[in-house]
Amino acid sequence: MVRASQRKHMINTLGKSIRQDIIRQAIDTGDAGDELSSDEDSDDEQDQEDEAEGLLAIFEDKVRALMAIEANRYLGPRARVVKGPEDNAYYLDVESFFNLCERLASNPIFHNNSTCPQRPVAEQMMVTLNRLGCHGNGVSVGMLATKYRIAEGTVELYTDRCLMAILGLKSDLLCWPDSNAHREVSEGFGEVGFDGCVGLIDGTLVVLSTCPGKDGADYYNRKGSYGITTLLACEQQKNIRYAYTGWPGCSHDHRLTNNSGLSRRSLDFFGAGEYLLADSVFTPTTTVVPAFKRARNRGLSDEEHDFNRHLSGVRVALRTA
Helix, strand or coil, rough: CCEEEEEEEEHHHHHHHHHHHHHHHHHHHHHHHHHHCCCCCCCHHHHHHHHHHHHHHHHHHHHEEEHHHHHCCCCCCCCCCCCEEEEEHHHCEEEEEHHHHHHHHCHHHCCCCCCCCCHHHHHHHHHHHCCCCCCCCHHCCHHHHHHHHCCCHHHHHHHHHHHHHHHHHHHHHHCCCCHHHHHHHHHHHHHCCCCCCCEEEEEEEEEEECCCCCCCHEECCCCEEEEEEEEEECCCCCEEEEEEEECCCCCCHHHHEEEEEEHCHHHHCCCCCCCEECCCCCCCCCEEECCCCCCCCCCHHHHHHHHHHHHHHHHHHHCCC
């Protein structure tokens, strides 16, 4: 069943009330004519006129309110939404590419100590990023092998090496901030009205190119694809500070949160009064403050709408991280 908006509900209510007032006024006018035709004078004629003027003023207010609502598409003020970055903003630029290759060059996985050395790290990383950045037919091992003129097994080998080397950087790049860093982050969120907030949390889906061979149905998600559910937490500067992944695509964000270290070992991550901001799919806890969720057969109050609108503007950082 289609849910009517608050604006539509107000238009229908005012329109119905105005029609009832018109019918009532027509009936009262007819009754007044009958009384005049009988030449009967009433002592409270002045009171009736005052009452009629009051009803007329109320009727005019209803008409003005209806015209004002119909003249505007939205009831409340519309905040300007920041335009999202273009697709090329997510591309790895040349400088970052070579910085990554230089950082991974010392990893033992790229050195086999044989008379037949491996190809340069940059070439292996180029094949890997090409494979990770494609979907559908573009991720085919055969097409990549033809494109780079290498064997299909070599494509798999390059990908495995680069992924293992990148994962080796996890402990250096993906770390939870200390108390001093938390204080700085909290001050930043305090400027926008969220004192004690130390980050943002949300779930995302890592899309898989094919259905997994084992328990494949569990990886089918609500967006009609196969994927892995991942829980991410970041700060205002879009630096990801926590990642919890590996769950099949059918898993709910709330389930991941309950099984993550953020919930099981909350004292290791949060101090007194510290919390993360989330959307309405999360359940409120001492360390997670989500948006208000619309209850069944009941709308949100104006204060709850204002809070959700303000929260969504702050959470844009996580969507683009």
